[in-house]
Amino acid sequence: MTSQNSYWAPMVQINVTALVxxxxxSRFHVAVDRAPYEFNDSVxxxxxxxxxxxxxxxxxxxxxxxxxxxxxxxTLRIYSGSTQAWTRASPCPPLGCTCDRRYxxxxxxxxxxxxxxxxxxxxxxxERFWTGQPIENMRLEFSx
Numbered sequence: 001m002t003s004q005n006s007y008w009a010p011m012v013q014i015n016v017t018a019l020v021x022x023x024x025x026s027r028f029h030v031a032v033d034r035a036p037y038e039f040n041d042s043v044x045x046x047x048x049x050x051x052x053x054x055x056x057x058x059x060x061x062x063x064x065x066x067x068x069x070x071x072x073x074x075t076l077r078i079y080s081g082s083t084q085a086w087t088r089a090s091p092c093p094p095l096g097c098t099c100d101r102r103y104x105x106x107x108x109x110x111x112x113x114x115x116x117x118x119x120x121x122x123x124x125x126x127e128r129f130w131t132g133q134p135i136e137n138m139r140l141e142f143s144x
Contacts, residue, residue: 009086010129014122028052083122
């Protein structure tokens with residue numbers, strides 16, 4: 001099916017986690033669940049894992065990357081947000097941040113810049129699934 005069919009939507013959930021460090025830098029991990037409602041191990045599709053390096057999505061092995069070590073005094077805050085690609089809807093009024101208005105939800109507050117960056121990354125990836133484009137090594141347009 002193509003995205004022109006009004007009944008089709010990509011069943012993909014994207015989780016983005018950001019570690020904000022004391023020096024002001026941020027590190028990002030992205031997990032893409034391509035079968036969020038499949039709980040039977042025999043039909044389970046492996047979750048894809050990525051890190052963002054120079055604003056490009058680079059594949060990594062599960063468990064690699066972002067986990068802060070015990071006693072890690074460089075990590076100041078951890079942010080995590082999910083985007084469900086199938087929830088894209090008609091745009092709401094302007095938000096005043098970089099979030100895609102088609103993915104916002106009533107309970108989301110858009111007054112924390114880093115949280116909005118986390119959501120924006122997930123939304124950019126969701127849009128690639130809508131258009132059928134690959135996500136590996138994609139260039140992300142977020143500003144942090």
